[in-house]
Amino acid sequence: MEMIEGGVTAAKGFQAAAAEAGIKYQGRTDMALIYSEKPCKAAGTFTTNVVKAAPVKWDQAIIEENIKPQAVIVNSGIANACTGEEGMKVCKETAKAAARRLGIDKHSVLIGSTGVIGMQIPMDRVKEGILKLAESKSADFESGTAAARAIMTTDTEKKEAAVTFKIGETAVTIGAMAKGSGMIHPNMCTMLAFLTTDAVLSGKALKRALSEDVEDTYNMISVDGDTSTNDTVLLLANGRAGNKKIRYGTPEYETFKEALHFVNETLAKKLAGDGEGATALFEAKVVGARTKEQAKILAKSIVCSNLTKAAIAGHDANWGRILCAMGYSGAEFDPEKVDLFFESAAGKLKIIENGTALDYSEEKATEILSRPEVTVIADVREGSEEAAAWGCDLTHGYIDINADYRS
Amino acid sequence: MEMIEGGVTAAKGFQAAAAEAGIKYQGRTDMALIYSEKPCKAAGTFTTNVVKAAPVKWDQAIIEENIKPQAVIVNSGIANACTGEEGMKVCKETAKAAARRLGIDKHSVLIGSTGVIGMQIPMDRVKEGILKLAESKSADFESGTAAARAIMTTDTEKKEAAVTFKIGETAVTIGAMAKGSGMIHPNMCTMLAFLTTDAVLSGKALKRALSEDVEDTYNMISVDGDTSTNDTVLLLANGRAGNKKIRYGTPEYETFKEALHFVNETLAKKLAGDGEGATALFEAKVVGARTKEQAKILAKSIVCSNLTKAAIAGHDANWGRILCAMGYSGAEFDPEKVDLFFESAAGKLKIIENGTALDYSEEKATEILSRPEVTVIADVREGSEEAAAWGCDLTHGYIDINADYRS
Numbered sequence: 001m002e003m004i005e006g007g008v009t010a011a012k013g014f015q016a017a018a019a020e021a022g023i024k025y026q027g028r029t030d031m032a033l034i035y036s037e038k039p040c041k042a043a044g045t046f047t048t049n050v051v052k053a054a055p056v057k058w059d060q061a062i063i064e065e066n067i068k069p070q071a072v073i074v075n076s077g078i079a080n081a082c083t084g085e086e087g088m089k090v091c092k093e094t095a096k097a098a099a100r101r102l103g104i105d106k107h108s109v110l111i112g113s114t115g116v117i118g119m120q121i122p123m124d125r126v127k128e129g130i131l132k133l134a135e136s137k138s139a140d141f142e143s144g145t146a147a148a149r150a151i152m153t154t155d156t157e158k159k160e161a162a163v164t165f166k167i168g169e170t171a172v173t174i175g176a177m178a179k180g181s182g183m184i185h186p187n188m189c190t191m192l193a194f195l196t197t198d199a200v201l202s203g204k205a206l207k208r209a210l211s212e213d214v215e216d217t218y219n220m221i222s223v224d225g226d227t228s229t230n231d232t233v234l235l236l237a238n239g240r241a242g243n244k245k246i247r248y249g250t251p252e253y254e255t256f257k258e259a260l261h262f263v264n265e266t267l268a269k270k271l272a273g274d275g276e277g278a279t280a281l282f283e284a285k286v287v288g289a290r291t292k293e294q295a296k297i298l299a300k301s302i303v304c305s306n307l308t309k310a311a312i313a314g315h316d317a318n319w320g321r322i323l324c325a326m327g328y329s330g331a332e333f334d335p336e337k338v339d340l341f342f343e344s345a346a347g348k349l350k351i352i353e354n355g356t357a358l359d360y361s362e363e364k365a366t367e368i369l370s371r372p373e374v375t376v377i378a379d380v381r382e383g384s385e386e387a388a389a390w391g392c393d394l395t396h397g398y399i400d401i402n403a404d405y406r407s
Numbered sequence: 408m409e410m411i412e413g414g415v416t417a418a419k420g421f422q423a424a425a426a427e428a429g430i431k432y433q434g435r436t437d438m439a440l441i442y443s444e445k446p447c448k449a450a451g452t453f454t455t456n457v458v459k460a461a462p463v464k465w466d467q468a469i470i471e472e473n474i475k476p477q478a479v480i481v482n483s484g485i486a487n488a489c490t491g492e493e494g495m496k497v498c499k500e501t502a503k504a505a506a507r508r509l510g511i512d513k514h515s516v517l518i519g520s521t522g523v524i525g526m527q528i529p530m531d532r533v534k535e536g537i538l539k540l541a542e543s544k545s546a547d548f549e550s551g552t553a554a555a556r557a558i559m560t561t562d563t564e565k566k567e568a569a570v571t572f573k574i575g576e577t578a579v580t581i582g583a584m585a586k587g588s589g590m591i592h593p594n595m596c597t598m599l600a601f602l603t604t605d606a607v608l609s610g611k612a613l614k615r616a617l618s619e620d621v622e623d624t625y626n627m628i629s630v631d632g633d634t635s636t637n638d639t640v641l642l643l644a645n646g647r648a649g650n651k652k653i654r655y656g657t658p659e660y661e662t663f664k665e666a667l668h669f670v671n672e673t674l675a676k677k678l679a680g681d682g683e684g685a686t687a688l689f690e691a692k693v694v695g696a697r698t699k700e701q702a703k704i705l706a707k708s709i710v711c712s713n714l715t716k717a718a719i720a721g722h723d724a725n726w727g728r729i730l731c732a733m734g735y736s737g738a739e740f741d742p743e744k745v746d747l748f749f750e751s752a753a754g755k756l757k758i759i760e761n762g763t764a765l766d767y768s769e770e771k772a773t774e775i776l777s778r779p780e781v782t783v784i785a786d787v788r789e790g791s792e793e794a795a796a797w798g799c800d801l802t803h804g805y806i807d808i809n810a811d812y813r814s
Contacts, residue, residue, distance in 0.1 A: 048735070049731060049734035049735045050733070050734040050735070050736075050739065050740065050742060051730050051731055051733070051734030051742045052734075079727070081727065081731075082727055082730055082742065082759075082762055082763060082764070083763065084743065084761070084762060084763040116727065117725075117727020117728065117730070117731060118726060118727040118730075118759075118763070118764050119764075182714065224713040224714060225632065225711070225712070225713055226712055226713060226714045226728070226731065226732065226735070227731075227734075227735035228731065229727075229730075229731050229734060304632070305632070305633055306631040306632055306633060306713070306805075306809075307589065307631060307633045307809055310805070310806055310808075310809030310810050311809065311810065313806065313810045314809070314810030316810065318524075319525060320486070320488065320489055320523065320524025320525040320636075321524065321633070323458050323489055323524070323525075323636075324456060324458055324488070324524060324633065324634075324635065324636050325633065326457070326458065327456035327457040327458030327459075327634075327636060328455070328456045328457070328633070328634035329457075332457065333457065335457060335458045335489065336491065352489075352525075354491070355489055355491065356489060356490065356491040356525070357489070357525050357526075394806065394809075395806060395810075396803050396806050398713075398717070398806075399717055399720065399801065399802060399803050399805075399806065401717075402713075402714055402717030402718065402721070402801075403717050403718065403720045403721030403723065403802075
């Protein structure tokens, strides 16, 4: 498996485009298109929030009915959530307009939206945007990157990943783009990630690979504990690589899943590290657990703790908050057996042993915690299972962005 | 029932004191004493965090064994959590020293601690503090207030409440003090609240009244989602009022519980409104619910949402975040039936109806949200149950306090 440059256009037969449609913001691209030269097998996971945005409902119907999508239209100005019947009508008209401009079936258009909740989307601007997208779509590297930029809201960086690997003698590619960066506490999936692959694989293999891997990647990140109304992960496979068909449970399936996991974990960490106002990616690893479930609950509780995240912002080795967050996680463990370490590019330091503090150097701890990627490792010393979760520090930037996001 | 001035010394037969012991901070009082002239019946509720501070374990043992306490010693510098065997030894020595100075049984001393996790408490300073407390204790109004000040950490105001009411012809009083103000997301009880009453009542009535009421008061507040290692609510009854004994389930029990609820709700709201960095008390009322449980889950999810709390800080009527928080709460409801209102001393405004936005005045909404106490009312229109939860806005102040709390 090799990591390559690019995103959603890295796999064969996919094109992308970005456009300035002025949905809500001016002077920036705010619509994106992913287009496949052939209809795709598709898998998707969606928010578990009871309040689901209209495009989430739209996409869920397409995925559940095994319709073969050929395009995804995304806007990053308005979430189209809490918009009632008019919101669903916007989805329908968007799909119809895109289908006409792209010359494809109107049932084969998936839709993604992110932005302000509650506002209605101006349909005339969407239509103009679709026209621009259809005219400028291309399979080149730059078009994929332009699309990745167009779906950003408060993200500070575009997020792409791509890998290539072999199935038998055939090269297969998975590419992807995603956006964060607030209201990130995915439950089943995260705020808008789009994956494309040219692999040939069975519908079952595609769906299982995505749903299983989402549990260990997007579902293990949190920026602010707020599970969005719009969380969507879509994986499109157009079969253009021409490899021997990948079936569920085979060695080829494992190869595909490993590559998929790499892409998903890369994007999940980018989402966490670029959380609103973040200055650091904050990783929590729990090792020595009895079960993977226990490790996951503990790790996620650490990265979700506001107090711990504020301490990370201050480069403060306030390990008591970490043990406290483990304590209220709901998972059982013995606090008096825990060993805790801080680690980053600046080194690794053991802070507590058997639940009480060692005579460690605060200076060294602060040095370790001052890097842009920091890890806390908690060894609960009860078994051999482990899990990781990713979050970010809680800073003034988060308040700046969210105390007045709408204006 | 009448609200009166004062706190833990309001009820007959209780004394209090404060002292500068220099446990961690200098130039301020950091130890407090509550002393009863007679041994008390006692009830307590404690943190559900797996990581429990030593004084929590100490007090739990006393309450569970129905030992009759006569004093409470509190320090506000060091939490005595994650301190292993030495932490328990500190509790034992504290109780012993206090018992000797006060001339009471060493098993009758309850202990409260709040502050930094993981540090050991300097026992020599505690002993000096106890000496000062024993020498200066008094039943007057000012001593209760001095104790309420001495238990503050990042609180900006001392928190006291007291009421007097009649049982038959006899006047009975409940007084209390509490402290917040970070790591506040109580589960069974909150960070240090101490209640005293001169009521005569059965042990069952005392324990049930406290445990039932805590569910509707302290357990319905949140500052930052972090359930502390030290949460403790203690209720001491010395029987000095001489009223006819209050038994569980009688009309007198209801009278007592109503008064207790008033004191608890008053303190709970003070804790929420004085959350770290807070500029506003943020109340969420859910009405029209099918069950009280549903209403409580929805209300608590709203006041716990970082995004909603940041919007309140910005006086921004970002109602989409509120519906979103209700959506991921875990409680079922129909988002397309919800009506939502904002209310404060500046007025009341209907924002959404049947889940979609009305054409309301943003200016008026901002005016309502600019007051120091703001309420959101969500009517889910499914029944007649309701519940309230209390939190605060999320501000730069929270980051300032917590990015570098230890230094």
